[in-house]
Amino acid sequence: MDQQVIKRFLKRKVSVFGGLIIIMFILTAIFGPLVAPYDPLQQNLANSYKGISSDHLLGTDNLGRDTLSRLIYGARISLGISLASIGLALIIGVSLGVTAGYYGGRVDNLIMRFVDILLAFPGILLAIAIVAILGNGLVNTMIAVAIFSVPDFARIVRSSVISLKETEFIEACRAAGASDIRIITKHIIPNSLSPLIVQATLMLGTAILIASGLSFLGLGVQPPNPEWGAMLSQGRELLRSSPLVAIAPGAAITFVVLSFSLVGDGLRDALDPKLKN
Amino acid sequence: MLRFIINRIFQVIPVLLGITILVFSMLHLIPGDPARTMVGIEASAEQIEQAREELGLNRPLHEQFFSFVGNAIKGDLGESIRTSLPVTEEILNRLPITINIAIGATIFATFFGMLFGIIAAINHNKFGDGLTMVISLLSVSTPSYFLGLLLMLVFSLHLGWLPTIGISTPIHYILPIVTLGAQAMGLIARMTRSGMLDVLRQDYIRTARAKGLPERVVIYIHAFKNALIPVVTVVGLRFGGLLAGTVLVESVFAVPGIGRFMVEAVLIRDYPVVQGTVLVVAVSFVLINLLVDIIYGLLDPRVRYT
Amino acid sequence: MTKELLEIKNLKTYFFTDEGTVRAVDGVDLELNKGETLGIVGESGSGKSMMSLSIMGLIPNPPGKIVDGQINFKDKNLCKISKSEYRRIRGNEISMIFQEPMTSLNPVFTIGKQIMEVYKHHQGLSKAEAKEKTIEMLKLVGISMPERRIHEYPNQLSGGMRQRVMIAMALACNPELLIADEPTTALDVTIQAQILKLMDDLKHKLNTSIILITHNLGVVAQTADKIIVMYAGKVMEYSDTKSIFKNPKHPYTEGLLDSIPKIDKPVDRLSAIPGTVPSSNDFPTGCSFYPRCKYAMEICKEKGPDLIKLEDDVQVRCWKYIEEKTFVSKDHHSEKV
Numbered sequence: 001m002d003q004q005v006i007k008r009f010l011k012r013k014v015s016v017f018g019g020l021i022i023i024m025f026i027l028t029a030i031f032g033p034l035v036a037p038y039d040p041l042q043q044n045l046a047n048s049y050k051g052i053s054s055d056h057l058l059g060t061d062n063l064g065r066d067t068l069s070r071l072i073y074g075a076r077i078s079l080g081i082s083l084a085s086i087g088l089a090l091i092i093g094v095s096l097g098v099t100a101g102y103y104g105g106r107v108d109n110l111i112m113r114f115v116d117i118l119l120a121f122p123g124i125l126l127a128i129a130i131v132a133i134l135g136n137g138l139v140n141t142m143i144a145v146a147i148f149s150v151p152d153f154a155r156i157v158r159s160s161v162i163s164l165k166e167t168e169f170i171e172a173c174r175a176a177g178a179s180d181i182r183i184i185t186k187h188i189i190p191n192s193l194s195p196l197i198v199q200a201t202l203m204l205g206t207a208i209l210i211a212s213g214l215s216f217l218g219l220g221v222q223p224p225n226p227e228w229g230a231m232l233s234q235g236r237e238l239l240r241s242s243p244l245v246a247i248a249p250g251a252a253i254t255f256v257v258l259s260f261s262l263v264g265d266g267l268r269d270a271l272d273p274k275l276k277n
Numbered sequence: 278m279l280r281f282i283i284n285r286i287f288q289v290i291p292v293l294l295g296i297t298i299l300v301f302s303m304l305h306l307i308p309g310d311p312a313r314t315m316v317g318i319e320a321s322a323e324q325i326e327q328a329r330e331e332l333g334l335n336r337p338l339h340e341q342f343f344s345f346v347g348n349a350i351k352g353d354l355g356e357s358i359r360t361s362l363p364v365t366e367e368i369l370n371r372l373p374i375t376i377n378i379a380i381g382a383t384i385f386a387t388f389f390g391m392l393f394g395i396i397a398a399i400n401h402n403k404f405g406d407g408l409t410m411v412i413s414l415l416s417v418s419t420p421s422y423f424l425g426l427l428l429m430l431v432f433s434l435h436l437g438w439l440p441t442i443g444i445s446t447p448i449h450y451i452l453p454i455v456t457l458g459a460q461a462m463g464l465i466a467r468m469t470r471s472g473m474l475d476v477l478r479q480d481y482i483r484t485a486r487a488k489g490l491p492e493r494v495v496i497y498i499h500a501f502k503n504a505l506i507p508v509v510t511v512v513g514l515r516f517g518g519l520l521a522g523t524v525l526v527e528s529v530f531a532v533p534g535i536g537r538f539m540v541e542a543v544l545i546r547d548y549p550v551v552q553g554t555v556l557v558v559a560v561s562f563v564l565i566n567l568l569v570d571i572i573y574g575l576l577d578p579r580v581r582y583t
Numbered sequence: 584m585t586k587e588l589l590e591i592k593n594l595k596t597y598f599f600t601d602e603g604t605v606r607a608v609d610g611v612d613l614e615l616n617k618g619e620t621l622g623i624v625g626e627s628g629s630g631k632s633m634m635s636l637s638i639m640g641l642i643p644n645p646p647g648k649i650v651d652g653q654i655n656f657k658d659k660n661l662c663k664i665s666k667s668e669y670r671r672i673r674g675n676e677i678s679m680i681f682q683e684p685m686t687s688l689n690p691v692f693t694i695g696k697q698i699m700e701v702y703k704h705h706q707g708l709s710k711a712e713a714k715e716k717t718i719e720m721l722k723l724v725g726i727s728m729p730e731r732r733i734h735e736y737p738n739q740l741s742g743g744m745r746q747r748v749m750i751a752m753a754l755a756c757n758p759e760l761l762i763a764d765e766p767t768t769a770l771d772v773t774i775q776a777q778i779l780k781l782m783d784d785l786k787h788k789l790n791t792s793i794i795l796i797t798h799n800l801g802v803v804a805q806t807a808d809k810i811i812v813m814y815a816g817k818v819m820e821y822s823d824t825k826s827i828f829k830n831p832k833h834p835y836t837e838g839l840l841d842s843i844p845k846i847d848k849p850v851d852r853l854s855a856i857p858g859t860v861p862s863s864n865d866f867p868t869g870c871s872f873y874p875r876c877k878y879a880m881e882i883c884k885e886k887g888p889d890l891i892k893l894e895d896d897v898q899v900r901c902w903k904y905i906e907e908k909t910f911v912s913k914d915h916h917s918e919k920v
Contacts (some may be wrong), residue, residue, distance in 0.1 A: 113291060113295065116295070117296060120292050120562060122517050122520065122521040122558070122559070123522055124524060125524070128540070128543060128555070129303060131543065132303065132548075133308075134308065205418070212420060213525055216422045216528070218527055218540070219540065238433055238435060239429065243430055246429070250420070250423030253420050254415070254419045258415070258418035261417070261418060310681040326824075483641060483687070484687045484688065484749075485689065486638055486641055487641060487673055487679045487681075488673065488674035488677070488704075488752065489674030489675055489704060490700065499689055503691055505691070576691070
């Protein structure tokens with residue numbers, strides 16, 4: 001069955017392409033320090049505002065920092081935030097969703113109303129409100145993005161729990177005397193994995209968008225950290241003199257987001273061929 | 278129909294209440310003492326006490342909440358710490374710019390999104406289809422704060438056609454509107470395309486052709502109205518999202534709208550302004566969605582009668 | 584005088600798909616006189632619906648295409664006329680009603696608008712005139728309180744009502760030819776009879792010719808003057824209604840007749856024809872009905888028979904009859920083949 005999923009996924013060329021781009025970025029993030037030509041924080045005022053050259057493939061900024069090196073180190077921060085916040089969101093969202101779906105009734109009502117209210121804050125607004133409470137910085141950005149992503153996971157898990165709960169095999173487990181915890185961890189969660197994987201992949205892209213957006217506004221990761229959004233914010237000021245400082249991280253965000261959504265779409269088609277069309 | 282509308286309105290009330298509670302609790306969720314956070318570390322004990330008094334933090338919690346809600350309903354959102362002006366007034370001064378941009382972006386996104394979607398559907402699996410879908414995919418993935426900078430780079434700095442920042446003349450609106458609308462345009466194009474493709478396969482389209490109607494009537498009236506229904510929902514939901522999206526776009530183009538106002542307030546910890554702006558945007562979002570639902574009901578008789 | 588209203592010659596409508604060429608209609612000839620009703624009978628996949636869409640010029644292209652033949656309607660060959668000319672004929676001189684009245688009406692427009700549209704585009708009537716005519720038409724098809732009904736949406740009507748609306752829409756401009764593709768299949772039995780009677784009444788009132796397409800011979804028994812039995816894109820038998828019921832010639836027709844439940848004879852189950860219509864791109868060589876035919880002979884497997892004339896109004900495509908004839912004329916001795 002798993003082989004079939006992989007086979008179906010490989011059939012979609014654009015998704016495979018997206019997957020390769022993501023792998024490339026992840027490798028960059030891991031081995032960044034080995035490949036980056038310069039220290040991303042190293043200032044060299046004599047070398048500022050440089051264009052593309054063999055020394056600086058993507059030029060330098062106003063402080064003479066190498067843009068390519070900053071971009072490479074930025075991959076670490078941006079992908080790191082994205083993975084960590086989606087991981088956190090998965091834990092919270094799945095717990096909420098399972099609790100709501102499995103126990104139903106008042107618990108369900110309470111949790112889902114709460115989720116509804118979170119969803120009533122459109123787009124980046126929720127993340128901004130959370131940062132307003134917690135303050136800026138790397139960890140708070142992660143938390144803000146995580147909470148922003150919780151509602152989607154909670155909803156998906158809840159609906160698949162509800163549809164699973166009444167199936168015969170869960171009834172059978174219950175009749176066999178399995179505990180709730182056991183049923184949930186051994187049966188319900190594994191069975192709602194497909195939609196979760198798809199959603200998590202799609203949300204990884206969104207997480208980068210939101211986190212970089214916060215940093216761009218000055219509410220997320222702070223300079224001189226080479227987070228992509230923070231770089232863009234800095235690049236906005238240098239648009240006239242060294243546009244590459246903005247273009248490089250912007251293009252990186254676009255490619256990563258695009259790739260995650262291509263992979264997510266591919267996974268959806270591969271995991272659930274019925275959903276297609 | 279009336280019952281449908283009333284029903285929807287009643288469903289919205291708890292959400293509005295929840296938003297208010299959440300916005301109210303923002304102040305109380307701040308780690309440590311909000312009054313101290315606000316006035317700064319070097320502030321004297323008196324200053325902190327004064328800030329606490331101004332924020333009403335000395336009163337019992339439930340009293341604070343009810344006065345917050347009561348005042349909010351009356352349109353009183355407190356005073357800005359920085360300017361000492363009423364938050365409501367400050368918001369109202371900036372709101373028109375934000376609404377103009379959001380409406381402009383909605384019109385831009387709807388018009389071009391539907392146009393591209395229809396072109397793609399009519400040219401299904403041909404070049405026009407592929408091109409429009411690539412454009413829409415890119416526009417969905419490009420963050421607005423990057424797209425805005427790119428457009429500024431090309432149209433303002435290189436070509437010199439459009440102004441860079443600010444919002445003093447109508448021409449200044451063009452780039453913010455395009456930047457904000459691009460993502461929604463991509464989504465609308467995709468939805469219109471798949472909706473049209475689906476509808477064009479339906480029996481009633483065959484009937485319309487069998488009646489001898491001209492092809493443009495078949496496509497732009499019979500098919501389009503059916504394909505429009507899901508698109509309207511997206512447009513509506515997007516409009517609410519666009520209001521939030523202005524936060525980023527206003528920062529790119531240094532536009533003095535409500536989004537920029539909110540971000541500045543967060544940066545300087547002007548909590549009454551933060552609460553006020555967040556409340557206004559979230560409530561508008563919910564009310565717009567309510568309106569969209571009702572329009573959806575008006576458009577599609579099937580929703581009304583089931 | 585019986586001048587033909589419609590004459591189809593050697594019509595071939597093929598679909599070019601990835602899996603190969605599907606010969607949906609494969610060399611059909613037919614004639615229809617003014618005021619006549621022609622029944623086209625066959626199972627799904629026999630090409631009868633593609634026949635009707637070919638006449639309407641509504642074959643989805645790609646992948647479908649009329650590759651050969653003529654459709655002469657009055658004095659025009661419909662295969663040769665321009666798109667706009669065709670559009671003026673559709674819904675005006677030739678109309679069509681479909682099997683699913685639910686999905687064939689546009690759900691987001693009132694039925695009034697959907698009928699008025701026809702008047703607007705074909706007769707250029709004003710809104711008020713079109714409305715008046717629409718109400719008249721709805722009355723004619725037996726819809727009560729038409730003034731009020733025109734403001735209703737298709738989902739507010741019952742299946743039978745919807746089909747009446749479809750008929751009103753089709754007959755709005757008093758067409759000379761009405762094509763009804765399985766008009767009663769999706770309806771309850773009692774409603775079926777009503778709709779068939781309505782169509783027959785209107786035919787006499789408006790002097791319309793009808794092509795009635797169905798899989799059920801029972802449906803055409805009372806109303807059709809002549810019947811064509813189609814199988815795998817070809818005409819298998821052509822006959823007047825009386826003869827076909829009294830004395831079916833083709834083995835396929837026999838099978839179809841046997842599958843009609845009869846009130847006077849107790850049957851345990853319908854003796855349906857075994858097998859299904861072969862998907863048209865893998866038609867066997869030889870007679871396409873051969874794999875399911877109970878009279879199958881050696882020759883049937885090798886070569887497809889031609890349509891031959893048995894009597895004045897009776898034609899059949901089967902070796903059974905060709906054998907007899909050739910054999911009567913050529914060889915008097917070997918009685919048993």
